[in-house]
Amino acid sequence: MIIETKYRSLIKAITWRIIATLTTVALVYMFFGRLELAAAVGGLEVLLKLLFNFLHERAWLFIKFGKKKMEPFVLWFTGLPACGKSTIADLVYNQLSDRELEVERVDGRDVRKLFPEVGFTRQERIAHLKRVSHMIRMLEKNNVSVVASFISPYKESRDEIRQMIKENFIEIYVKASVESCKRRDTKGMYLRAEKGEIQNFTGISDVYEEPRSPALVLDTETLSAEQCTQQVINYIEKHLLKR
Amino acid sequence: MIIETKYRSLIKAITWRIIATLTTVALVYMFFGRLELAAAVGGLEVLLKLLFNFLHERAWLFIKFGKKKMEPFVLWFTGLPACGKSTIADLVYNQLSDRELEVERVDGRDVRKLFPEVGFTRQERIAHLKRVSHMIRMLEKNNVSVVASFISPYKESRDEIRQMIKENFIEIYVKASVESCKRRDTKGMYLRAEKGEIQNFTGISDVYEEPRSPALVLDTETLSAEQCTQQVINYIEKHLLKR
Known part of the structure; x- marks a missing residue:
């Protein structure tokens, strides 16, 4: 059985957060042309999305939809x-x-x-x-x-x-x-x-x-x-x- | 063996994208007070992050770090x-x-x-x-x-x-x-x-x-x-x- 260690999950979450937030900052800067505000949006985004993503994952633990037992034969x-x-x-x-x-x-x-x-x-x-x-x-x-x-x-x-x-x-x-x-x-x-x-x-x-x-x-x-x-x-x- | 069906993965990705993009739109609106531009940032974010997230997941398939074989005993x-x-x-x-x-x-x-x-x-x-x-x-x-x-x-x-x-x-x-x-x-x-x-x-x-x-x-x-x-x-x- 291959398991995903906590370290792998953590590092993967961090690399994604970096990519995602840089994308947001770049988008905001593109639209508004103000780097300091774009950075502030990015900073708040990191905090809020960490919290929301955690809650989203926890909520899905209780949702049975789409889980299927694969029967051995x-x-x-x-x-x-x-x-x-x-x-x-x-x-x-x-x-x-x-x-x-x-x-x-x-x-x-x-x-x-x-x-x-x-x-x-x-x-x-x-x-x-x-x-x-x-x-x-x-x-x-x-x-x-x-x-x-x-x-x-x-x-x-x-x-x-x-x-x-x-x-x-x-x-x-x-x-x-x-x-x-x-x-x-x-x-x-x-x-x-x-x-x-x-x-x-x-x-x-x-x-x-x-x-x-x-x-x-x-x-x-x-x-x-x-x-x-x-x-x-x-x-x-x-x-x-x-x- | 419990498997996650494609439908579950898809629905979960969509619900997360909705929450994440609404957060971005709200943040941008909070900072700049212009709803139509905040919505445009959100729209572009959805497209870009779909692409980036896909690439990020694919890249991690090739990274061995943190994967561990759990040995039976x-x-x-x-x-x-x-x-x-x-x-x-x-x-x-x-x-x-x-x-x-x-x-x-x-x-x-x-x-x-x-x-x-x-x-x-x-x-x-x-x-x-x-x-x-x-x-x-x-x-x-x-x-x-x-x-x-x-x-x-x-x-x-x-x-x-x-x-x-x-x-x-x-x-x-x-x-x-x-x-x-x-x-x-x-x-x-x-x-x-x-x-x-x-x-x-x-x-x-x-x-x-x-x-x-x-x-x-x-x-x-x-x-x-x-x-x-x-x-x-x-x-x-x-x-x-x-x-």
Whole structure:
């Protein structure tokens, strides 16, 4: 958080008062041609405007008009393994972090590293996402927006975090067929899952429950990651960043 | 985050310009007694000062003087079960949340509820606090200060989070003897631990490694929770909130 120190406010007020009063003195001299009176007007102006400006600032502290709470939001990217979620979420995050808002990136892969003992059964996945949701809610509650990407295959888990975040939860379905994800899968996870070397693999040996009414659907079979990112940014600017 | 909309800034600038220019006109009229010339000075003043004020604001955008980054901090309360950590941390949090800073409260008890399957062996405690530390670091990284209270019996765990947060990590040792904690323990945990009904209980069947150089030591055997809270607030005001 960048704060303005008292010294900065004071020095800035003084430089402005000098410019403003010199302007007044110059104007009065221009009209009346009497420097000593122009200077006297300037002297009185300094005193009066210091007082009036102080009162004006204090009065505005009590006026609510035009103050707006900028709500943090949670972008939740869901989709099959290797559908392109993390890539797009990274690009969106990079664009958002250039703006004046607190934003954090949370990715399934990174969080999993902290929980090496948690497996991929339905029960474990649900408990895992419940904890992740609490963490994200904590960030959002403190005005930090979150760009999250998790396979999050079950409607139950996604509904739980939606309940926590309410209207600022933006579900983004990164849509691609199993075939196209397989082609994109550089780590060969799909192949290993088909051979049975990985259990409970979403899309092969575990279900992916498609979102019913996501805020956005990104079709990574026909659009590039950059095009999808632009779709997300457009949505954010239209619905979340309007002032 | 509360933002000031463009409308508010505009209306505030207009109300100030009206007050300021009326003051100038009144002053000029007072000195020279010619209303039509006083009005002309006022008219020109409005135009010139709009321009000059704009230039003055733009120039200050490039001046770094007096801008200060307000660093978030992590208060880490450590101590035996029932030593008074949570009570004091709650009181400190309440006082901090009244101020203009983002602050979050994280308590061992609440976090444990999200991890019902994690036990209390040395290994499990360390893995648990590692995850908690990552969450807290994420908050701190996004300018959210954290009031954390965890038994955190091992130096290793506390050093790990200190490494993450660096100089903004404030270790607070809530100190009380096992005997005095026992008296304070309304839930009868110590009794159950002594009977062997609870395993790995810090202070009875597991070690508590005292902090070697905590930023603060709160002696809950001789001081009330309110007195300890005041000690913490004094420390914060002296070291963390100075402007």
